[in-house]
Amino acid sequence: MRASDARKDGTVKKAAxxxxxxxxxxxxxxxxxxxxxxxxxxxxxxxxxxxxxxAIQVDSIQEIGLTVHTDPDPxxxxxxxxxxxxxxxxxxxxxxxxxxxxLLAKRATLYTFPPRII
Amino acid sequence: MxxxxxxxxxxxxxxxxxxxxxxxxxxxxATLFDSYTLAIHERPANETPITEETxxxxxxxxxxxxxxxxxxxxxxxxDDFGPVRPTVGSVEVATKTLFHLxxxxxxVPPVKDAGTDHDGALRLAxxxxxxxxxxxxxxENHAAPYFYCSEGDQYNLQRDLTIGAVCDRFNWLSAxxxxxxx
Numbered sequence: 099m100r101a102s103d104a105r106k107d108g109t110v111k112k113a114a115x116x117x118x119x120x121x122x123x124x125x126x127x128x129x130x131x132x133x134x135x136x137x138x139x140x141x142x143x144x145x146x147x148x149x150x151x152x153a154i155q156v157d158s159i160q161e162i163g164l165t166v167h168t169d170p171d172p173x174x175x176x177x178x179x180x181x182x183x184x185x186x187x188x189x190x191x192x193x194x195x196x197x198x199x200x201l202l203a204k205r206a207t208l209y210t211f212p213p214r215i216i
Numbered sequence: 217m218x219x220x221x222x223x224x225x226x227x228x229x230x231x232x233x234x235x236x237x238x239x240x241x242x243x244x245x246a247t248l249f250d251s252y253t254l255a256i257h258e259r260p261a262n263e264t265p266i267t268e269e270t271x272x273x274x275x276x277x278x279x280x281x282x283x284x285x286x287x288x289x290x291x292x293x294x295d296d297f298g299p300v301r302p303t304v305g306s307v308e309v310a311t312k313t314l315f316h317l318x319x320x321x322x323x324v325p326p327v328k329d330a331g332t333d334h335d336g337a338l339r340l341a342x343x344x345x346x347x348x349x350x351x352x353x354x355x356e357n358h359a360a361p362y363f364y365c366s367e368g369d370q371y372n373l374q375r376d377l378t379i380g381a382v383c384d385r386f387n388w389l390s391a392x393x394x395x396x397x398x
Contacts, residue, residue, distance in 0.1 A: 099297075100295065100297055100300070101247060102300075102331055105329070109244070111329050111331065111341075112350075113329075113331060113332070113333040113334070113339055114340075116225065116333050116335075117334075118297075118334040118335055119335045120298075120335070148292075148295055149296075192362075192373055193364070193371060193372065193373035195373070196350075196352075196364045196373065197366065197371045200348070200364075200366060200371070
């Protein structure tokens with residue numbers, strides 16, 4: 099997510115969980131499953147200027163009626179998608195999509211990667 | 217390996233980078249903001265006079281203006297996620313909407329969040345206890361702005377941004393703080 103989507107107190111803005119209208123999130127919101135074996139892969143991917151990382155429990159995603167599906171890709175074998183968010187481009191879905199983003203944001207916290215052990 | 221080389225007689229088209237245009241936008245916005253402030257201070261005598269409430273309301277409005285200016289001054293127009301800087305059009309809509317409150321003598325509360333989403337929509341959020349209110353102004357000129365509001369299990373999308381509806385919505389937001397104080 100954008101660094102600006104994180105507040106100073108470690109909470110996360112709902113904008114971080116809003117799917118884009120341009121269709122890139124049509125299959126689901128892109129996430130990575132935390133895994134110590136892939137820590138350096140995720141560090142390289144997410145610790146970048148202007149970016150920040152949020153952490154959210156899979157349970158808390160599921161409790162609002164969404165699902166998490168593994169979607170490994172060559173760059174990140176622990177890549178996954180949050181599915182179940184209605185199409186944001188449909189006007190009738192907009193309130194629900196905003197609500198889901200709000201609920202996800204409330205359940206997320208800013209994540210700081212542990213220092214690299216040399 | 218060969219590198220593309222521009223022939224010496226190729227004319228160089230010196231187009232200004234995008235941010236030069238953006239600085240013009242920023243100047244336009246500054247003028248827009250100032251015009252709103254002047255509008256409230258330079259009213260003809262036969263119009264509603266400036267009251268203490270109006271002056272207090274301007275303080276809150278100026279806070280919002282400051283937040284929006286920070287967004288407009290962002291160096292980059294976009295990032296990997298999408299546009300980051302709001303458009304002149306979206307800033308104008310947000311400013312007009314909130315200026316309705318000032319005209320009604322309503323103090324605009326301090327914004328909790330000011331930013332853009334991945335589609336470049338301007339988002340200004342307020343919170344009062346369990347009540348959350350967000351003004352969303354899409355980047356596209358044809359898309360209508362709206363309020364998203366929530367409290368506990370209830371949430372709603374409000375398309376009506378007429379003066380009365382905006383004032384009602386901010387009254388709803390501040391009513392919780394008022395009731396909590398008593």
